[in-house]
Amino acid sequence: MSSGLVVASHGRHLLVESPEGPGGQRLICHPRGKKNDAVVGDRVRWSPTGDEGSVEAIEPRRNLFYRQDELRSKSFAANIDLVLILIAAEPEFSESQLARALIAAEAAGIAPLIALNKSDLTEAHARAWERLAAYRRMGYPVLPLNLKHGAGQDSVVTLRQRLQGLATLVLGPSGAGKSTLINLLAPGAQAQTGDISSALNSGKHTTTHTRWYWVDQDAEPKARRTALIDSPGFQEFGLRHIEAPQLAGLMPDLRAHASACRFYNCTHLHEPGCAVIAAVEPGPALADGRLSTDEPTQREVGPEPSVTSSRYRIYRELHAELSMPPRY
């Protein structure tokens, strides 16, 4: 049996790359048995079956990033180091989509990085940057980016350094610059896309499946350590795999207050003595915006940042969505 890395998946077809050779050998594989649960980023063991291969086993995963809606769960990728959420000054990003992606990253235990592209659109960029203030306060890294001015642009150089040696899943709404980013950082991507499409014989579906691109395969020194994973699906980001009571723990701004609630099983929706509600700003009924707590450590580091009203609205919406019985 040989070992390999799943670099693309489409339905029951997987493209598996073996480590041999300068470009790696790529081979179509099919999962053995009914279950097709290998995803891009999986290390698998396969055996030859004629011209193709059969996946016999999946190595244990470090993590699995996925989404789940009413009907099914869909994996983005396994064994990733970083989730890069690429948004832009224009088109205006949806805070709810951003929040969902961050919650999914928290749930999977994968570090996120937010990049705000199109900094050349100065005014729109400043407005969008302001909309991200709460996310910076929560401790999420946010990087301004200008992909239009090419690989030599300072922000692109900075981003490249941040991604060095990592397998990064790139997520973003349409129009934010995902293709521009991948073509810029992974110069071989075009060619790799062609290979993948012809290998999987799904030319018309090239944009609907997840693909793994080496950033450093064609660069000097040649290596296969830094990768970008392109995956569609930012628009319909189902979080049904998360239970409603877990939700606040996956939102750092709410989490910072939740331990001070009067009831240990507080839903932060209506309870008396809820420290999350007390921290929501502004809002007439919840105006004081401060926490009364006797926790000494909290007093030493000062009050935690408040919860913006839009973050709290997103929490309520998601909580309602995750509390609904499934409608299969």
Ligand SMILES: Nc1nc2c(ncn2[C@@H]2O[C@H](COP(=O)(O)OP(=O)(O)OP(=O)(O)O)[C@@H](O)[C@H]2O)c(=O)[nH]1
């Ligand atoms: N002004 C400006 N435009 C940019 C920048 N980066 C990308 N664009 C433009 O934004 C548009 C969308 O970029 P794409 O890379 O096609 O975006 P995408 O996210 O792949 O979008 P889809 O193909 O719809 O998924 C293109 O016209 C790019 O030229 C930037 O830094 N500044």
Ligand SMILES: [Zn+2]
């Ligand atoms: Zn509460």
